[in-house]
Amino acid sequence: MSSVLSACAHLGSLEMGRKIHNYLMQNRFDINVYTGSALVDMYAKCGSVTRSLVVFFKLREKNLFCWNSIIEGLAVHGYGEQALDLFKKIEKEKIKPNGVTFISVLGACTHTGLVEVARKWFLSMTHDYNISPAIEHYGCMVDILSRAGQLEEAL
Structure with a gap:
């Protein structure tokens, strides 16, 4: 999932990144440091700074x-x-x-x-x-x- 989120970030595909994030949440995936970092990066690169900050501050572990x-x-x-x-x-x-x-x-x-x-x-x-x-x-x-x-x- 981290790789897919990274691809969304590089493509600037905020909508697809949101869908993947929703999928992770709905299926109760553990948002570990790698997936969390990919989410922060994807939201930031796609221009959703507020959402990036929300994810960042919710992470238990940050690399x-x-x-x-x-x-x-x-x-x-x-x-x-x-x-x-x-x-x-x-x-x-x-x-x-x-x-x-x-x-x-x-x-x-x-x-x-x-x-x-x-x-x-x-x-x-x-x-x-x-x-x-x-x-x-x-x-x-x-x-x-x-x-x-x-x-x-x-x-």
Whole structure:
């Protein structure tokens, strides 16, 4: 079921994803961390952020994929502050973020114009989490700096 939900997410097929979710509920499937993560991801990628949040908060267990999906979903749909708030909760949950997490965090900063916060997290990923920036991280920084009119620094 996780694979089918993932396919719905990649196709943007919200209606089919909802039908599968209803099927799971009607047939009393256990929504484990894998199925739950796939549901969160599917709803977020299909634009149903509210439903994604409902599923996310109902999950008993959350893995990093689930956290990354909800942070990215919030960021992409204009809820950058909420995405950053959830990122702060990852630390409290003792879940170690990865490079994908930081792409979502930097994206949230981009969508909300938080240049200084983006700088802080960009430096933190190396210093605090031992994650080397990849081209995607640099791209996020170039994007946010350019949007803020700081073209020399972006360069």
